Amino acid sequence: MGNEVVYRKEKKVFFRDPFIYRTLAKWLHRQLRDDAILEHVVQEHLFRKYGEVFYxxxxxxxxxxxxxxxxxxxxxxxxxxxxxxxxxxSKGEIPMFLLRGM
Structure with a gap:
């Protein structure tokens, strides 16, 4: 398999709506991680552009x-x-990345 991307459904889940993510974390008494929220924002942006996102x-x-x-x-x-x-x-680079036309 090596370094090739395998397009299959993995068990990594991200919430498209930050409200759901925040609500679920609060309900489960979990702390929100900044890196997870940032990752979700970038994933959602690219999902809207490409229709699919893999990892x-x-x-x-x-x-x-x-x-x-x-x-x-x-x-x-x-x-x-x-x-x-x-x-x-990183956190400071994400706004510019999202604004660039890709």
Missing amino acids: FKNDFEIDIVVGGLKIEVKAERSHRGYPKDVTLL
Whole structure:
């Protein structure tokens, strides 16, 4: 299998509506993680643009694989080495990324 993207349904779930995410977290008495919320926002943006969003998991996880893009979303800059074709987005970079015409 190697580094090839396998297009199948995985058990990673993201909520398209942040209200549902916040409500469920409150109901379960769980703390919302900033990185998860940021990841959901980017996923939803790309889902609306491409119609499908996948993720990759092998020795490392790539949050979003879609339309030739590989994106990892972090609340803070990661020190972990990702392949060169993976775009790392931190909290401050996401607004500009969402505004760019891709």
